[in-house]
Amino acid sequence: MTVLDTRTLNRATLARQLLLDRADMPVLDAVAHLCGLQAQEPQEPFVGLWSRLRAFDPAVLSALLTGRSVVRTHLMRRTVHLLAADDVLAWRARHDIDPPAPEGSDPVGEALVRRYLAAFGPAATADLRAWCGLAGLPAAVAAIREELVTFRDERGRELLDLPDAPRPDPDTPAPVRFLPAFDNAILGYHDRSRIIDDAHRGLSVAGARVVLVDGRVAATWNVKAGAVTVTPLRRFSRADRTTVAEQGRALAAFLSDSDGHRVEIAALPS
Structure with missing residues (x-):
């Protein structure tokens, strides 16, 4: 098999x-x-x-x-x-x-x-x-x-x-995605290791909003004082920070009718 x-x-x-x-x-x-x-x-x-x-x-x-x-x-x-x-x-x-x-x-x-x-x-x-x-x-x-x-x-x-359902090549690039609280992409499984590390599994039932980087939960996000605030769960590469910030600005624009859309990426705790 x-x-x-x-x-x-x-x-x-x-x-x-x-x-x-x-x-x-x-x-x-x-x-x-x-x-x-x-x-x-x-x-x-x-x-x-x-x-x-x-x-x-x-x-x-x-x-x-x-x-x-x-x-x-x-x-x-x-x-x-x-x-x-x-x-x-x-x-x-x-x-x-x-x-x-x-x-x-x-x-x-x-x-x-x-x-x-x-x-x-x-x-x-x-x-x-x-x-x-x-x-x-x-x-x-x-x-x-x-x-x-x-x-x-x-x-x-x-x-x-299902026999004809999509099963893409594992090397297919995965874009940054911001997920809402309790999203079924995570909660829809007993074994959630395909999308979230076991160390962070508790986030999925605590109502945390999460960010997918390369298809996996890599950060949490929230909206504070008119800004989308992203808190990484691991270190981001420069490219990761750029793409997360770009997608975060797009989300901020979606959530707000005002003009100045800010994205703040918190430093990883030492």
């Missing part, structure tokens, strides 16, 4: 999560493709979509919300998500009633597995459980297993995937 190393899994995740290249995709289609976005804080999905879509217009998402095409509600892991209304209708009953071993066919569960893999694969069943919070999906996985391809990660876990 083919072994996928951490960098290969990282690039696959970035591609599925629309973080390798910003997508030319309607906002509603992006929300559906991503299987929703974490939305404990109502404004965070706007940053998540800005980082993923070309020419993202926040007014479009606002209109989808007021028009009820997109809904902010509790669902996966009993946490607040922003989801396409059609997905809420299809998935809510499956999340409200989660028998450990459903009797008979489970078409909703099978659809959830396919949709998860399209947005997060290749992934282990433990990753699937961590994303959806459901205990009863092994039967759904078993029912569609013949449709899937399998790999192993460097820890020996079996990984499942």
